[in-house]
Amino acid sequence: MLLTVDAGNLWNAAREGLLAPVTSTALEANIPAHLRDPENRWFGLAVRARTIMYSTARVKPSDLSTYEALGDPKWKGRLCLRTSSNLYNQSLLASLIKQYGEPATEKMVRGWIANAPTYINGDTQILEAIAAGRCDGGITNTYYLARLVSNDPSFAVAPFWPDQNAGGVHVNVSGAGITAHATNKAQALALLEYLSTPEAQAILAGASFEYPAHPGVPAHDLLKKWGTFKAQTAGVAAAGEFQAAAVKLADRAGYR
Numbered sequence: 128m129l130l131t132v133d134a135g136n137l138w139n140a141a142r143e144g145l146l147a148p149v150t151s152t153a154l155e156a157n158i159p160a161h162l163r164d165p166e167n168r169w170f171g172l173a174v175r176a177r178t179i180m181y182s183t184a185r186v187k188p189s190d191l192s193t194y195e196a197l198g199d200p201k202w203k204g205r206l207c208l209r210t211s212s213n214l215y216n217q218s219l220l221a222s223l224i225k226q227y228g229e230p231a232t233e234k235m236v237r238g239w240i241a242n243a244p245t246y247i248n249g250d251t252q253i254l255e256a257i258a259a260g261r262c263d264g265g266i267t268n269t270y271y272l273a274r275l276v277s278n279d280p281s282f283a284v285a286p287f288w289p290d291q292n293a294g295g296v297h298v299n300v301s302g303a304g305i306t307a308h309a310t311n312k313a314q315a316l317a318l319l320e321y322l323s324t325p326e327a328q329a330i331l332a333g334a335s336f337e338y339p340a341h342p343g344v345p346a347h348d349l350l351k352k353w354g355t356f357k358a359q360t361a362g363v364a365a366a367g368e369f370q371a372a373a374v375k376l377a378d379r380a381g382y383r
């Protein structure tokens with residue numbers, strides 16, 4: 128079995144022929160179609176949102192709206208971002224290309240870059256920089272904030288859910304597939320199916336602060352406090368399908 132993070136990684140593994148297609152009514156029932164490979168070679172097991180994070184001391188939620196609006200000049204010098212070589216950001220851009228097309232996504236990225244973001248390589252480090260006042264907002268995965276808040280409930284950074292009247296918040300998965308050359312395929316399938324059950328989903332999501340992939344399993348209490356949001360429904364496979372386009376787009380737009 129291959130168990131890894133990011134649909135982009137899973138998509139590339141499938142494209143290289145490393146994963147075997149699976150026929151499983153349990154997996155198809157437990158994992159929504161947009162969180163798995165259309166050809167059933169991999170399945171998302173836990174969901175993370177890559178969303179806007181802001182300083183609760185210096186930013187009001189009403190100052191925020193969409194990913195694109197981070198390109199508003201009012202954010203000049205106030206953003207912390209990871210570089211475009213980070214796979215999470217490549218998957219974010221790939222999903223935005225899928226949702227809005229290349230021209231609109233390129234315009235969005237050019238807006239961010241025009242605001243001269245501070246580049247920081249680490250989601251946790253971005254959140255710590257926001258809390259410390261080095262920047263007022265950024266984009267990170269949700270579980271990194273959950274870890275920090277679970278250690279320090281007064282940590283002064285909160286998530287904002289962008290694009291609620293448009294394509295929704297970017298979501299990605301950690302997930303798994305059965306390797307093409309697995310010698311114990313039946314046992315691997317049994318494990319994969321178990322990981323999709325409500326029992327295992329609750330354990331997985333509770334341990335990693337990710338959202339359960341199974342829609343019937345409640346999120347961790349700490350995540351529940353952040354409210355619900357409209358997530359992208361176009362399919363996490365876009366992270367792979369548009370990865371090369373995302374890298375080229377970032378390069379054109381001057382996104383380091």
Ligand SMILES: [Fe+2]
Pocket residue numbers: 132268
């Ligand atoms: Fe991560």
